[in-house]
Each structure stands twice: as structure tokens, then as C-alpha cells.
Amino acid sequence: MSAGADMLIRNARVLTMDPDRPRAHAVAVRDGRVQALDASAEALATPDTQVIDAGGATVLPGFIESHMHLFMGGAELLHLPVHGIEGAAPLTEAVRDYAARHPHLPLIIAQGAEYDMVGHPTTRADLDAVLPDRPLVLVASDHHTAWANTAALRAAGILEGRALSPGNEIVMGADGLATGELREFEAKAPVLALSGEDRCMAGIATGEDPDPAPTPEQFAADVETMARGLAHCARYGITSIVNMDGNPYTLRVLAELRAQGRLTARVRVPFHYRNHRSLEALEIASRMTADHADDWLASGMVKMFMDGVIDSGTAVMKQDYPDRPGWRGEPLFDAETFAAIATEADRRGLQIAVHAIGDGAVGRVIDGYAAARAANGREDVRHRIEHIELIEPADIARMAELGIVASVQPSHVPGTPEFPLQPTMDMIGRERWGDAYLCRTLAEAGLALAFASDWPVADVNPLRGVQVALTRQPYAGAADERLDLHAVLAGYTTGGAYAEHTEDRKGMLRVGYLADMVILDGDIEAADPHAIAAMQVRRTITGGRMVHEAAA
Structure with missing residues (x-):
């Protein structure tokens, strides 16, 4: 007889993503892997099994994020988001409010800036008007360009420019000083280092380990x-x-x-x-x-x-x-x-x-x-x-x-x-x-x-x-x-x-595969396509372990 399940998800609309068995209504998990599906899964419940009623909602294999920057993202969760802000006045209000609430930050970092945010190509003069007395940098939504004020450029030692490797540029003005626009990661790095978060950026800026070594x-x-x-x-x-x-x-x-x-x-x-x-x-x-x-x-x-x-x-x-x-x-x-x-x-x-x-x-x-x-x-x-x-x-x-x-x-x-x-x-x-x-x-x-x-x-x-x-x-x-x-x-x-060459154990809910799953709060197949982003993840399960559970 098979051992009892550690976890059973029942009453679910399971989209297994397995072409040989695309749908199921129950999933049993043991030792971090899918143990059984459907009636076979239900039969493995014991008094010690954690039973989760999906309430008719969609269950999917866990999402695989094939291209992201985790270290950077974790740092940026604490930065000022400016995506969607248009014009110098609302930008100034947002930056000054954030700066006032964070008086000890060595660098104010605003994330999600658009290239035409202030109605023309952004310069350090524009940003000096926003925040004249503290280092400030705006990072573009695509992360490949940033704009810094004079205080930030001076503190980073690049107000008068710096030689960089091909493809990176500190844009210089006719006056021989940096305009404030920094193109690509090597150009941005000296300013972002002022934040003390350069260790999070090292993997993308240089590919080298932090120097000096972290304490x-x-x-x-x-x-x-x-x-x-x-x-x-x-x-x-x-x-x-x-x-x-x-x-x-x-x-x-x-x-x-x-x-x-x-x-x-x-x-x-x-x-x-x-x-x-x-x-x-x-x-x-x-x-x-x-x-x-x-x-x-x-x-x-x-x-x-x-x-x-x-x-x-x-x-x-x-x-x-x-x-x-x-x-x-x-x-x-x-x-x-x-x-x-x-x-x-x-x-x-x-x-x-x-x-x-x-x-x-x-x-x-x-x-x-x-x-x-x-x-x-x-x-x-x-x-x-x-x-x-x-x-x-x-x-x-x-x-x-x-x-x-x-x-x-x-x-x-x-x-x-x-x-x-x-x-x-x-x-x-x-x-x-x-x-x-x-x-x-x-x-x-x-x-x-x-x-x-x-x-x-x-x-x-x-x-x-x-x-x-x-x-x-x-x-x-x-x-x-x-x-x-x-x-x-x-x-x-x-x-x-x-x-990533892991299709033999991941990406599907199939017996023997890794028990990585997501339980939604509704039926994604019945949802209006324009409303799918509003759906919530009720539970995230990695290797049979609950790693996220939404508040009731």
C-alpha cells in the first residue's frame, strides 16, 4: 500500500500542463513530489495529511520566472516608485516627500522613470530643481538609463566624466560636465554605489564579486x-x-x-x-x-x-x-x-x-x-x-x-x-x-x-x-x-x-514531478482576459512546502 500523503489539494480545477493528462481535480503530495492525481490522490488522505480545499479554483504548476533580477528587485522594493508620474511638479512633490521621510539615505533612488518624464530629455539641472541639496538619481523603467542631479554626480566623482568600456556612456555637455544622463550599467554604477546597495548590483554591473568583500x-x-x-x-x-x-x-x-x-x-x-x-x-x-x-x-x-x-x-x-x-x-x-x-x-x-x-x-x-x-x-x-x-x-x-x-x-x-x-x-x-x-x-x-x-x-x-x-x-x-x-x-x-533542461521533473503536475504549485482564487479559464491580472494567488507551494498563503 502507498504511504499516506503529506498534502492533499482537492475540489480543484487542476491544469496539469501535462499533454498526456491535462486536467485533474485533486493532487496528493509526498516528500516534496506529486504522489498521485484525482481519485488515487483522494485515497491517500490520512488523519495526518494537510488537506486544502481549493474551492473550485484553478491549480497550476508553480510559475517559472525565466528572466529576472532577484537581488536588485529585493533592494528596489524600498525605493521610490515613480512609474506613471508625468511632469516636473508631481515628480518634485513625490521626491521631496520621500526624501523627508528618509532623511538619512545617502542617495534618493526613484525607480520607473520614463525617458520624457519632464517633457524633454532630463538633465541634472532639471533634477537640481527637484532636489538641490541631496544626491538624487532617477532610474528608467528599462533600467538601462539613469539621470542624476549634480550632487549625485559630484559625490560619485563623475561630474567631469570617466572613461568607460564600450557601450556605456556618461553623456557630456558642451560645458565639459556631465549632463546627468547615464547610459548602461557601468555608467550608472558609481552613482548607485552611493546607496550602499552596490553589492546587489555587482552581478549585473560587472559580474564580479563585491570589492571590498562585505563585512x-x-x-x-x-x-x-x-x-x-x-x-x-x-x-x-x-x-x-x-x-x-x-x-x-x-x-x-x-x-x-x-x-x-x-x-x-x-x-x-x-x-x-x-x-x-x-x-x-x-x-x-x-x-x-x-x-x-x-x-x-x-x-x-x-x-x-x-x-x-x-x-x-x-x-x-x-x-x-x-x-x-x-x-x-x-x-x-x-x-x-x-x-x-x-x-x-x-x-x-x-x-x-x-x-x-x-x-x-x-x-x-x-x-x-x-x-x-x-x-x-x-x-x-x-x-x-x-x-x-x-x-x-x-x-x-x-x-x-x-x-x-x-x-x-x-x-x-x-x-x-x-x-x-x-x-x-x-x-x-x-x-x-x-x-x-x-x-x-x-x-x-x-x-x-x-x-x-x-x-x-x-x-x-x-x-x-x-x-x-x-x-x-x-x-x-x-x-x-x-x-x-x-x-x-x-x-x-x-x-x-x-x-532550463528540467522538463523531466518540473513545469507539469505529473506523478513523480516536483510538487511546485500555485492555487489561484478563481477559475482562470472562466475569467475575463482583461481581469486576469486582478486575480490573486491564494497559496504558493514549493517542494511540497507552503511558502505563501494569502490572508483570508
Whole structure:
């Protein structure tokens, strides 16, 4: 006779995401794995079993967040949110109120600023008028650009500029001083370091461990920052995370939470290979992979950036930007260098994930992956391209041929609640709208899709992403890129598992699979697509353990 269940979820509308058995009404859990479904599950209840009545609500596999920045997100939960604020007057009111409530902060950080927030390109003079006597920085919603006031630039030592690696820029004015605009992570880093949160940013800014090494008190503070981020994710049903920046320190912090019994999601941390590195640095990635290789903490990946973002003109295009004749962006790696890195990482058995937004960047990444395939002959490696906001049609077929995973973010689409339509779409050019922010087109071409939010760039809530994916409107002259509900849910479950080679144990509710589940507060199949984001996660279960339970 089978042993009794540790947990039984009954009276549920279970969407298993298993094509062989797509629906069930009950799930039994034992020792952190799915023990049985339906009547077989009900029969395993004992007096010691924790029984949960789902009340007819949807039960799904736990959401897999395939691209996010957990450490940064945990820190930013305490920053000033300014998304949606328009104009200097309301910005000033919000900043001064926040500054008054936080008199001891060395840097006031406002998150979610738009590029035209004050009605024109933001300068340090604009921000000096907002807050003249304390360091202030506004970080763009896409996190690739920031704007600092004079006090912040002076305190960071970059008011008169600083030499940076390619692709990063402290924009300078005709007076020989910084205008306040800081493009890309290396440019922002000196200002953000004033906050004392630079340890949280090291994984994306440099890919190196914090220097100097954190004190015990700083390490303890970082553990709490990470825990705050994990709790936020658990609230939205996220049970697995691919943290798309990383260094050994990030894994050290997560390992401490695991030792304390406070790790509420499974986390994969790549090594972030920045463009100042040499091939020998990939040994760090191999060590991270050897040190962390189970279902709770893992590495096995290299993350890279090929370009920036469209709004700042740092995305790499195959054609000129409409408003800047002769300018197509500057790739962070030349073709030969990237091909060599991809080939060596692939030889080491490491999965590669590259941020590529412009079609020029996407094409270069595909070229590098093709070079790795030709050199090493390895197949089914599932190298990834992150974002893919613009792509040439011919490159879609090349991605499919190489088995490249398309890691896309439904909520990044301009014109949805997260991001305004302009200036992004004008910078792409109307004649290219049919090649922008593709989803259904990629799926129909046979590409594997993994969905995510890129939190804290966008709201981490997967249900918000589901709603956007179902309701986004086609651009003029472009195809309808919406998928149906089950295909969208697959992007957050089975697609995420496939992308990280864990589809044999994760992403579905199947006997023997990991007991990662989310219980909603209603029936998602019956919900109005425009109301799905308002649905709540009633419970989040990771490895058979309740890690979030909504207040009654």
C-alpha cells in the first residue's frame, strides 16, 4: 500500500500542463513530489495529511520566472516608485516627500522613470530643481538609463566624466560636465554605489564579486534583501527563478537562505560575462556550476549583453535609427570575439543566454551560436536569446534551426500598461512594426518560448503578463501576436522548464514531478482576459512546502 500523503489539494480545477493528462481535480503530495492525481490522490488522505480545499479554483504548476533580477528587485522594493508620474511638479512633490521621510539615505533612488518624464530629455539641472541639496538619481523603467542631479554626480566623482568600456556612456555637455544622463550599467554604477546597495548590483554591473568583500553585517543585510525579493515572488506564485545576472556572491547569499530554511523558490544563477573579461573568466562559470547543481540552487549558465535598449539608442540595429542617420548602435562584442566566447562556453557544457534587443544584436548572437555548433557539434544545448524586441524574418528560421530558445517578456510590449507606445515605436520605424515584439510568429516557426517579467524592469506578477499576452493589440500593419490561454500559461510553466533542461521533473503536475504549485482564487479559464491580472494567488507551494498563503 502507498504511504499516506503529506498534502492533499482537492475540489480543484487542476491544469496539469501535462499533454498526456491535462486536467485533474485533486493532487496528493509526498516528500516534496506529486504522489498521485484525482481519485488515487483522494485515497491517500490520512488523519495526518494537510488537506486544502481549493474551492473550485484553478491549480497550476508553480510559475517559472525565466528572466529576472532577484537581488536588485529585493533592494528596489524600498525605493521610490515613480512609474506613471508625468511632469516636473508631481515628480518634485513625490521626491521631496520621500526624501523627508528618509532623511538619512545617502542617495534618493526613484525607480520607473520614463525617458520624457519632464517633457524633454532630463538633465541634472532639471533634477537640481527637484532636489538641490541631496544626491538624487532617477532610474528608467528599462533600467538601462539613469539621470542624476549634480550632487549625485559630484559625490560619485563623475561630474567631469570617466572613461568607460564600450557601450556605456556618461553623456557630456558642451560645458565639459556631465549632463546627468547615464547610459548602461557601468555608467550608472558609481552613482548607485552611493546607496550602499552596490553589492546587489555587482552581478549585473560587472559580474564580479563585491570589492571590498562585505563585512558580516553587510552580508546579513544582503541576506535580508534577497529574502525580501523571494517573499515578493512567492506572493505571485513564483516557484522557480532564473536570475539573469550573477556572480559567486549571489549564490553565497542564496545558499545562506537555504541553510536557514528560508529559500522559497528554486534559483538558477548564471555567471555574468561582461565585455571587459577574457576567456579565462569562464572558469568562474564552471566552478559555479560544479558548486551548485541541484534542484534548489544551480548555475550551469553564462549571461551576456550584446546591446542596450531602443529608447536610449543603444540597441544594435541592422538599419539606421529613423532619427539618427548613420547610427545603428554599438555592439558590446565584435563578431569574432563573441563567436570565440560562445564556442568556449559551449565546449564547457554551459548554456548561454544573451540580451539582444535590436535585430543587429539578435543576428550577431545567432552567428555566434552557429559558430559554436560548427566547432563543437553539440545539439539540444538550448542556448537562449533574451528579449528579441526586433528581428529579421530570416533570423527566425535560423533560430529554429539551431534550437535557440526565445526568452521574451509579454509585459515589455510598448502600448501595454507597463510601457508607453512612444518613443520606442517611432525609434523602430513604422515600416518595421511587423518585425517587432513577436510572440505568436515565433511560436508558429517552431521556437520554444519561455516567458518572464525581467523584474524589476516590469511587474513580477505572472498573471499580469498572462493578461497582457492575451489582450495586447496588433500594431498597424503587423500580425496579431496573441496566443491562447493555454499557450501563454505554457510559457510560464513547461516553456520555462524546457528552457532550463528540467522538463523531466518540473513545469507539469505529473506523478513523480516536483510538487511546485500555485492555487489561484478563481477559475482562470472562466475569467475575463482583461481581469486576469486582478486575480490573486491564494497559496504558493514549493517542494511540497507552503511558502505563501494569502490572508483570508
